[in-house]
Amino acid sequence: MTKQTGAETRERLIDAAARTLCSEGYAGTSARTIARAAEVNSALVFYHFGGVDPLLLAALDRSSEQRMAAYQVAVDRARTLEELVEVATDIYRADLEGGHITLFSELVGASIARPELREEIVKRAEPWIDFIEQTLDRVIGGSPLAKLLPPRDLAYASITFYLGVNLFTHLDADRSRTEALFALAERVAPRAKLLTVRLPRRRG
Amino acid sequence: MTKQTGAETRERLIDAAARTLCSEGYAGTSARTIARAAEVNSALVFYHFGGVDPLLLAALDRSSEQRMAAYQVAVDRARTLEELVEVATDIYRADLEGGHITLFSELVGASIARPELREEIVKRAEPWIDFIEQTLDRVIGGSPLAKLLPPRDLAYASITFYLGVNLFTHLDADRSRTEALFALAERVAPRAKLLTVRLPRRRG
Amino acid sequence: MTKQTGAETRERLIDAAARTLCSEGYAGTSARTIARAAEVNSALVFYHFGGVDPLLLAALDRSSEQRMAAYQVAVDRARTLEELVEVATDIYRADLEGGHITLFSELVGASIARPELREEIVKRAEPWIDFIEQTLDRVIGGSPLAKLLPPRDLAYASITFYLGVNLFTHLDADRSRTEALFALAERVAPRAKLLTVRLPRRRG
């Protein structure tokens, strides 16, 4: 590489880091493999980011910003739980294409044995939980359903499910099973409010 | 190490492989680290198992067999969805302790970039899906609920959720959030059948 | 760093070089570590000095000048060997604090394998030998003692001892042993002239 602006190089590295992490997994992602993908000298990983993990986190950050912005728009249009499930399904498909959650879940997996990485990941998960919670609060807040399914808890459930979907997707070659999950959700969502019907007193 | 039987050595290695994978993650699990944990010569990983990945799969198999047997018993006692959720909660806590799903999800994560590993993992997920499906079928099969939530789809949902819980757990230092999820499920389960109430026809 | 005069930058680098060499040893002293300590861009090491070794030599030169000036004054007051030993003891303690000899002995150690460095070091040792010789000559010159212990040889001995003290100091955590050496010298010095007493003829 001839001399370029640092921002350009950083971009190339962040791009390459995201791609490599998605295609090779954390164990296969090294300064060398990333640099090779970025067509850049591998020492620049350390020069610009100080190490592989910080670069990976930078990649996660950029991906998160982009998705958060895009999803904010998409989600703002949803007025009902049904619509929200629809949007979530679209988001899932987009993420699958873009590998966004793979990024996240690979890093979560890697953070098991790396406490300093874990901390950073936890920090980055928080805004997503908040985002989901606020969205749910806007859509079902105040309703009887929200009493049974508090938005905060539903936010935990959503992110959990999302992480799981990502892993499960890898085992689901034709995606039919994951699609079935979203179809299920679309069938259930319109009925969710039924959960709040007063239960008949149990006998015995 | 003094002379042992081959079976003994294999046991030590399988134990050590499981422990190492849970505590160090896939990226930190090598023939050497496993052998060190097993207090065994690292060449034996290759002699007995042919490599690291096959040993890891053997560890997964043993863990699966044990859990499948134990869970079969626990699950057989459940007669209702409520009871099933209760059992699942217990299972989750036990797995957390034992690191059983960590094993699974670490390997799933690793299999992203390793097609030959992926195949093996897929094979090993199938019996679990079947197990969950059959259990659900026994408990809610034939009911109106099973029409809305077919056991097969619910099985997909369960395993997805389980994988997600495992990842999410790592980000949830005090476990309070994961516990909240199960509490939520316990609140919802008794109301699940309400989902089948006939919906009033939508206007418009 | 905001703009500075070149002289200022050179000063900062020389300071940082001395500090780094003392605390990290030659093997741990690089253009980067020095520049980091100087809070200066590491390319300036090359711009201003042409490399790490020349910068280190510059640091040695500055340290030498300062010490030579200070010691000249201190030594000029000494009229007897006893007083000289006292002064030398003070100098040792000051050098220990200031790390002055560490600078020198680290460079001597490093010069083993670096002929071009060795040459420069030899050049810089000469004035010290001369300084010591002249001082000794002033104090004991012309005496019978000077016949037995020629100032030039004593100068060699002194510098040898000084280099050794510096290395030995590192192995002498509480400094008690090095202090014991100087105490010994203070006890012997007043008796040195006794060495010149005519020896009784040996019986063969």
Place this chain on the structure above:
Amino acid sequence: MTKQTGAETRERLIDAAARTLCSEGYAGTSARTIARAAEVNSALVFYHFGGVDPLLLAALDRSSEQRMAAYQVAVDRARTLEELVEVATDIYRADLEGGHITLFSELVGASIARPELREEIVKRAEPWIDFIEQTLDRVIGGSPLAKLLPPRDLAYASITFYLGVNLFTHLDADRSRTEALFALAERVAPRAKLLTVRLPRRRG
């Protein structure tokens, strides 16, 4: 290299380590340079010794054992201080040839910034101090001279001087200056006992 006995390889590495440390200095001694000198794969440095520093210490240990044994014999023959100085001169010349003290002083220099190395070096210096002390005790113990110059302190002085000689030697291309030092010692030694003559009371 084809497969050999481990002991053989270890020998080759220890030899090469000693040679490399002497000729290249600590800063120029790496696993690679040592392995190259030993004509051995550089990973074996870690396989057999766990790292470069432990290998260097092993080299020091072997050198120390050999010298200690040899010097014990040489020194045992010395009955007077004069003879001891003579033996020491021989030892110095032998050490110079063999590079034995270079090994030691290079490691002492390197240990400045490496506390874990320093500890090991300190441990290894102790037996030498003891050896010198015992020897001096045997030769001058009980004499009036030993009152003025306690063997323990003299041992400190000796080792200090020895370390210094080693550094100074590097600056003394033709060795004439170092030789002059020993010549001086040989002239002074027979007069050492004069130091114990009762001093005339100082006037004033």
Place this chain on the structure above:
DNA sequence: TATGAATGAGTTTTCATTCAT
């Protein structure tokens, strides 16, 4: 069955040094 030795390619990281700006 088990072991210790060996290897070459891999890892992260730092190095001195250059150069366009």
Place this chain on the structure above:
DNA sequence: GATGAATGAAAACTCATTCAT
């Protein structure tokens, strides 16, 4: 004068894997 970017070599060290014993 000063800087940030870049580079290729080298550092320490680990990897999976093979093989003679």
